[in-house]
Amino acid sequence: MQFPLLVFVTVVEKKNFSRAAESLNMTQPAVSQQIHSLEDYYGVKLFERNSKRVETTRAGEVLYRYAVQIVNLQREAQQAVNDLMGLVTGKLMIGASLTIGEYVLPRLLSVYARHYPDVEISVTIGNTEVIADHALNNRIDVGLVEGPVNPANLVITPFLEDEMVLIVPTTHRLAAIGRVHIEDLLEETFIIRESGSGTRFIVEEVFRTLGIQPKREIQFGSTQAIKEAVEAGLGVSFISIWSVQKEIKLGTLRVLRVHNHSFPRPFSMIWKKKQLETRAMKEFTAMTESIDLHSRLVPEF
Template identity: 55%
Template sequence: MLDHQLRVFVTVAEKKNFSRAAEVLNLTQPAISQHIHALEEHYRARLFDRSNKKVELTQAGAILYSYAKKILNLHQEAERAVTDLIELVTGKIAVGASMTIGEYVLPRLLGAFAQKYPDVELAMTIGNTAMVFEQTLEGSIDIGLVEGPVEHAHLQVEPFLTDEMVLIVSPGHPLAGKSHATGEDLEPCTVILREEGSGTRVAAENALRQLEVIPSRIIVMGSTQAIKQAVEAGLGISFLSKWTIRKELALGTIKPVRLKDINITREFKIIRNRTRFQSRACDEFARFITSEEVIAALQARA
């Protein structure tokens, strides 16, 4: 019972609203209030300051919140450990992926994994590399898949797929007719980049450094789709993963341009928190997406 009450408490604290917490937990608002009241009676402390619009944690509530998160995480780890004892690949895996992987690679991986292990419940979160890095460290996701550089003493980092970055332009751009482009060709161009914290941003900046290019103008956009549309419209040029541009290349709405004497590649990486318990399902997922058969199938599609 206390475990359920703590889950209700954490949800209210994160949603800052009793009604929204009730919707998430599929409970009535009076039931939510009853659970919070029971916790306040148990700990003999007021946990929330309530107003008409939202609720805020009191000092006592903030202390309980930090412990409640740890308790719920430990409870989840205990359930996974017991499940593993009966040697069934079951349970839930929370996977976080940076944007390119999450939108263009991970759905195929999850689909194939779900066919092989139908009893595993899969949850996916997509954000930039910085967000996935933080969530893996804090333990809100079990496995992260990122395209940007990551390093931390608590993280196990393993490359699983090689990616190629492609220079793309609109069909009407002066570079579209060139067989190869040099750094000098790129100097006068407007370059469209992703936001800070993005692995694609890091890879594009590395490409510009290798080409010794300082763009005349830089435009920042928050998604790969927005960048592709901007390039199609002739707003500028960009560097994007080969995984993201297959449809546009087939339709001819953007053109790839080879770089003279240089190929821009990077590694997609699996990151896991080595200080946290890893279920058998997580281990099987990591093995699955690094298997030669799965990698070969992905590369063939690319």
């Protein structure tokens, strides 16, 4: 009965039979068959169906709460047996905030996948708030975030040092200056991330530290979009030094620092307190914290 329950849980969470089938690598008729078998088994209707999405009935809502527990317990049991046998297998669900997901995580995973090729890895990218919520609600095993999170129900472990630097286009009046003064920034338009982003939180801290309030701000939803906006001359931005390695090498952006100021920040791993830690998760967190790996990841400038 475990597999029909897994199909049921997936349909509930995807709210669509087609998306559930795609996620499970099944055909839609096969998904429908599994749901019908559950409805026959329990003697109730589990979904109200329409052309766009499906909604759980009252009975479906009740079954979903138990089905999630059963599916999770089955996964834990399988993982416990694998761990006992010394196997690093199973699925590792990782969440990462955007800067880490785009510029750091691929390097981490290239090392991890070489060591543990039998682990199935899935990655979710979102801002820090989204990743913290996923960790708290068991949608991911471990998250990598760049902003502060509420520590109440999360384990938080710094794993990498970052620095916020000022980027300007090569044609900017400050481009030839290695260090700028606060007064140089008072009339600038700043390109910033959206609310909920760890980078946005840190940039606001930078503004408070410098005692400036930008006259104009333009928001973008990704680091890549910010870099392209700066390259196009739309404004300047404070951004992670990890995210501009390629642009520095190509000479398409200039990286500056503010006189007498530096803006370091930690990148942190998070996971839910009292969470069952699989062998795959333990190996990933240990590898991510390792000094040797840190030396491999240091950006070259």
